[in-house]
Amino acid sequence: MLNVKECEHTLEMCTDETSAIPCTGEVHPRPPQIAIRGLTKIYPMADGDVVALDSIDLSIDKGDIYGIIGMSGAGKSTLIRCLNRLDTPTAGQVLVDGQDVLTMPAPQLRAMRRRMAMIFQQFNLLSQKTVARNVRYPLEIAGVPRKQADEKVRQLLAVVGLSDKAKAYPGQLSGGQKQRVAIARALASDPTMLLCDEATSALDPMTTQSILELLQQINRELGITVVLITHEMAVIRQICNKVAILDGGQLAEQGSVDDVFLHTKSQAGRRLFGILPEETEPQPSAPALRIVFDGQAAGQPVISRVSRETGVDVNILSANIRPLNGKAYGQMLIARPEAEAERTVLMEQLRRYGLTVEEVLPNGL
Amino acid sequence: MAFDKLWPLLLQGAADTVYMTLWASLFSYALGLPLGVLLVVTRRGHILPAPTFNTVLGWAINFLRSIPFIILLAMLFPITRAVMGRAIGTRAIIFPLIVSAFPYIARMVEGSLDEIDHGVLEAAQSMGSTNWQIIRKVLLPEAVPSLINGAAISVTTILAYTAMASAAGGGGLGALAITKGYQQQNMEILYASSLALVLLVQLITVSGTRFTKWFDHRKK
Numbered sequence: 001m002l003n004v005k006e007c008e009h010t011l012e013m014c015t016d017e018t019s020a021i022p023c024t025g026e027v028h029p030r031p032p033q034i035a036i037r038g039l040t041k042i043y044p045m046a047d048g049d050v051v052a053l054d055s056i057d058l059s060i061d062k063g064d065i066y067g068i069i070g071m072s073g074a075g076k077s078t079l080i081r082c083l084n085r086l087d088t089p090t091a092g093q094v095l096v097d098g099q100d101v102l103t104m105p106a107p108q109l110r111a112m113r114r115r116m117a118m119i120f121q122q123f124n125l126l127s128q129k130t131v132a133r134n135v136r137y138p139l140e141i142a143g144v145p146r147k148q149a150d151e152k153v154r155q156l157l158a159v160v161g162l163s164d165k166a167k168a169y170p171g172q173l174s175g176g177q178k179q180r181v182a183i184a185r186a187l188a189s190d191p192t193m194l195l196c197d198e199a200t201s202a203l204d205p206m207t208t209q210s211i212l213e214l215l216q217q218i219n220r221e222l223g224i225t226v227v228l229i230t231h232e233m234a235v236i237r238q239i240c241n242k243v244a245i246l247d248g249g250q251l252a253e254q255g256s257v258d259d260v261f262l263h264t265k266s267q268a269g270r271r272l273f274g275i276l277p278e279e280t281e282p283q284p285s286a287p288a289l290r291i292v293f294d295g296q297a298a299g300q301p302v303i304s305r306v307s308r309e310t311g312v313d314v315n316i317l318s319a320n321i322r323p324l325n326g327k328a329y330g331q332m333l334i335a336r337p338e339a340e341a342e343r344t345v346l347m348e349q350l351r352r353y354g355l356t357v358e359e360v361l362p363n364g365l
Numbered sequence: 366m367a368f369d370k371l372w373p374l375l376l377q378g379a380a381d382t383v384y385m386t387l388w389a390s391l392f393s394y395a396l397g398l399p400l401g402v403l404l405v406v407t408r409r410g411h412i413l414p415a416p417t418f419n420t421v422l423g424w425a426i427n428f429l430r431s432i433p434f435i436i437l438l439a440m441l442f443p444i445t446r447a448v449m450g451r452a453i454g455t456r457a458i459i460f461p462l463i464v465s466a467f468p469y470i471a472r473m474v475e476g477s478l479d480e481i482d483h484g485v486l487e488a489a490q491s492m493g494s495t496n497w498q499i500i501r502k503v504l505l506p507e508a509v510p511s512l513i514n515g516a517a518i519s520v521t522t523i524l525a526y527t528a529m530a531s532a533a534g535g536g537g538l539g540a541l542a543i544t545k546g547y548q549q550q551n552m553e554i555l556y557a558s559s560l561a562l563v564l565l566v567q568l569i570t571v572s573g574t575r576f577t578k579w580f581d582h583r584k585k
């Protein structure tokens with residue numbers, strides 16, 4: 001096994017897949033598709049500077065659905081707008097496919113923007129053009145021949161389920177339909193990345209759901225990397241594989257959604273997840289068993305099954321279980337069976353289902 | 366005055382007025398439209414920020430706009446003669462009309478383009494558009510209803526200015542009302558030509574409103 005120093009030393013070589021030294025764990029096999037390094041944005045104000053972003057470091061890999069979450073004013077909108085240089089940061093680097101976005105000349109920037117499409121909270125469609133003309137816009141500016149462009153528009157409208165609205169104007173569509181047009185338009189330039197700036201925040205829950213499913217489908221079927229910013233935890237939970245939490249312009253924490261959700265470290269994270277301090281460590285008034293669900297098993301059916309299989313009655317004292325990507329996370333407190341034998345058989349059976357079980361004693365005992 | 370004598374005068378006057386208004390409007394837009402675009406896009410935070418240029422241009426336009434037309438007309442006599450061949454007459458007056466109207470139209474266009482939501486421009490930028498593509502394919506097309514509405518107002522203003530053509534020996538309904546009507550105390554001509562002017566203005570305003578609605582797809 002390599003020690004830490006050696007591993008750091010060989011890090012550059014690890015990008016080579018044929019490298020003789022096996023590298024596992026946190027090391028990326030390839031450089032990230034989007035690398036944000038020390039990104040800082042300061043707005044000079046009359047009464048002192050406002051730091052919107054404070055040396056942010058993030059790596060977004062190809063195929064990720066990367067969620068950036070934070071309260072309003074956390075700087076997430078500024079962050080995503082720096083990725084395609086709609087906003088210019090004060091300091092730092094944004095590397096897209098290894099190229100520095102902030103120093104590239106205008107023609108190269110335009111070419112990069114075609115690979116990195118964007119959708120917006122307010123949709124930003126051309127109100128005086130039909131749905132089909134809106135979707136055709138990126139093809140028009142790229143000089144794609146008319147016939148070829150029209151065929152592509154037809155396919156894209158089919159992908160987003162709006163083939164019958166080609167001749168409609170945005171003013172005649174619902175919010176969800178408008179965002180679908182915006183997504184079709186974003187896909188027209190065959191991008192490899194899609195930025196979503198609060199793309200579902202102006203939509204009702206049902207519509208949000210369908211748009212998120214569409215984004216997931218795009219990510220899965222077209223392999224497009226999705227970067228989305230949101231203030232809603234539900235959005236992160238439903239489709240993201242990685243998450244970064246922004247708080248007051250600083251990166252509070254980042255990692256895989258499973259990790260950050262299970263082991264929330266930052267105050268900002270706890271606030272966003274809605275975990276109150278007393279909820280994280282429930283204290284029973286009598287001896288109890290704590291069962292931790294970490295995505296290995298489903299929720300309720302396991303408990304009743306274990307109860308049936310062991311013949312031990314289970315008395316649930318409290319439960320705080322959340323679904324995440326179709327799995328159950330959280331913990332449950334059940335009353336500790338009085339008899340030693342019942343206790344042992346119950347704990348063994350629960351562990352057999354992949355659950356972590358521990359005894360908890362009330363304070364002072 | 367008999368109707369058969371009044372009628373040809375009115376027709377000739379209307380024809381001259383339309384002639385002056387049309388050409389003056391056309392050339393004023395040829396100058397005012399690009400200037401209006403420049404006034405908007407060179408603002409701080411817009412697609413082609415150039416704050417110093419914007420300030421200078423704005424100042425120059427305000428300067429031209431603040432000179433009353435009747436004075437401009439007199440001031441421009443030498444230049445008008447050089448450009449149009451002669452300083453007076455129906456055709457010659459088109460030149461001072463253009464000089465007077467294009468700064469006004471530039472401001473009018475600026476107001477129309479200002480209404481366009483900045484988010485739409487950002488979306489166009491995020492798709493990799495050049496500035497020229499944004500102006501031609503987003504900024505101007507999105508502003509079409511408002512531009513038409515503004516055009517109706519601008520053309521009406523130019524039409525009102527043509528009434529001062531009599532001061533430079535020009536024709537038109539305005540000159541008819543003043544020279545043959547007011548100065549010769551012929552009330553029939555005065556009122557008839559004024560009424561004709563009112564009808565022309567109504568025609569422009571009503572068709573302006575119609576076209577604005579026709580071209581607006583925002584709420585349909």
